Amino acid sequence: GQQLNQSPQSMFIQEGEDVSMNCTSSSIFNTWLWYKQDPGEGPVLLIALYKAGELTSNGRLTAQFGITRKDSFLNISASIPSDVGIYFCAGPVVEYGNKLVFGAGTILRVKS
Amino acid sequence: GAVVSQHPSRVICKSGTSVKIECRSLDFQATTMFWYRQFPKKSLMLMATSNEGSKATYEQGVEKDKFLINHASLTLSTLTVTSAHPEDSSFYICSAYDRVSGNTIYFGEGSWLTVV
Numbered sequence: 546g547q548q549l550n551q552s553p554q555s556m557f558i559q560e561g562e563d564v565s566m567n568c569t570s571s572s573i574f575n576t577w578l579w580y581k582q583d584p585g586e587g588p589v590l591l592i593a594l595y596k597a598g599e600l601t602s603n604g605r606l607t608a609q610f611g612i613t614r615k616d617s618f619l620n621i622s623a624s625i626p627s628d629v630g631i632y633f634c635a636g637p638v639v640e641y642g643n644k645l646v647f648g649a650g651t652i653l654r655v656k657s
Numbered sequence: 658g659a660v661v662s663q664h665p666s667r668v669i670c671k672s673g674t675s676v677k678i679e680c681r682s683l684d685f686q687a688t689t690m691f692w693y694r695q696f697p698k699k700s701l702m703l704m705a706t707s708n709e710g711s712k713a714t715y716e717q718g719v720e721k722d723k724f725l726i727n728h729a730s731l732t733l734s735t736l737t738v739t740s741a742h743p744e745d746s747s748f749y750i751c752s753a754y755d756r757v758s759g760n761t762i763y764f765g766e767g768s769w770l771t772v773v
Contacts, residue, residue: 576761578761578762580764585748585767585769586766586767587661587663587750587752587764587765587766587767588701588750588764589764590761590762590763590764593761631698633700633701635762637754637762642689642706642708642714643689643754643762644691644703644706645691645701645703645752645762647700647701648700649700650700652698
């Protein structure tokens with residue numbers, strides 16, 4: 546079945562540094578979604594991407610939908626302590642009623 | 658952005674009792690909602706797809722008689738954990754599919770269930 550390979554699995558960075566994480570798939574997705582989950586909370590949508598090649602920013606976050614529709618990256622610039630959390634990429638599978646397929650998540654820790 | 662609200666955020670129940678968790682889409686109609694279970698430091702595990710006006714579709718290995726799902730309206734889906742056992746203790750999260758405003762899926766805040 547379709548699955549998303551997300552990397553890195555975890556990152557421990559210094560405050561102020563930039564962060565980059567990515568997801569790849571063997572299958573084509575029409576939508577890529579990036580979520581952040583804080584401990585004990587539900588995932589919060591950060592960025593939604595709908596077109597191949599689309600580059601979208603949300604504050605210090607930038608995400609791109611790969612031209613092949615099989616990959617996406619999320620960048621966080623000038624990280625701050627509140628960026629700590631788990632970041633998930635996800636894509637709805639239309640033929641399965643828009644069920645989301647998730648990446649395994651990237652755990653981000655920030656040293657201040 | 659769209660908001661999905663889940664209630665209760667935390668619940669403790671005794672073994673053998675049933676507990677209901679509500680998922681509401683506050684500013685959009687959701688014909689499809691999803692229920693997930695999440696274990697610590699793990700990704701979300703889809704339990705079932707809730708369709709308004711019809712029966713839920715359960716993932717393999719999820720007991721439909723134990724996890725009752727009712728999607729009675731376009732803004733409300735409920736998950737009832739019946740005859741709860743301690744191993745049902747977990748973090749349950751719903752999501753709702755917003756087809757109209759962006760073909761996007763939004764999550765609720767999650768509900769912590771502890772069965773004692």
